Amino acid sequence: ETGVTQSPTHLIKTRGQQVTLRCSSQSGHNTVSWYQQALGQGPQFIFQYYREEENGRGNFPPRFSGLQFPNYSSELNVNALELDDSALYLCASSLGGGYEETQYFGPGTRLLVL
């Protein structure tokens, strides 16, 4: 198992609410990427943070936002939740800034929007 942890493991919200998901990266890793994995599909890239700055973003609306903290842990915030936001949210940490691209995934947070 990797050293990447996520909280909470499961979450139920209603449409229109806001949610914050958390990720603690593997020791020594300074880069965190977030992914949305709908049931039966591959992970879709949301955005990446490298040393507290956003370092790339996928095709997700602005209501998906994030933060990275000085200890390189990270948050994913989703505002105005929609039913289609129901998915497994995965974070992955890596040692960025160079040639080492290998990403190690956390266990995910399963979000259900009713």
Add this chain to the structure above:
Amino acid sequence: GENVEQHPSTLSVQEGDSAVIKCTYSDSASNYFPWYKQELGKRPQLIIDIRSNVGEKKDQRIAVTLNKTAKHFSLHITETQPEDSAVYFCAASRGNNDMRFGAGTRLTVKP
């Protein structure tokens, strides 16, 4: 942006047989190609990766080949075992920023 296509979507093999999963990518600048295994209810786990300066890489029963000209790469699993049953994802990226995944292949190894 990058687009990754993965085939087949499901694959069933007899224990001991080989399994091959193929992926194509669209961005010729992509230079990193990992493969992940995801068991039901668990996180994706990296099983092997290859970079664009290498054509083939092997790790015990698992191998990956890359054809940069044709923009496709493949995962080969030999001597399959029931514990190889899982969903396998290929991915492609330029560096590790904006990694794009295939839709996955559900591999079933029958004892």
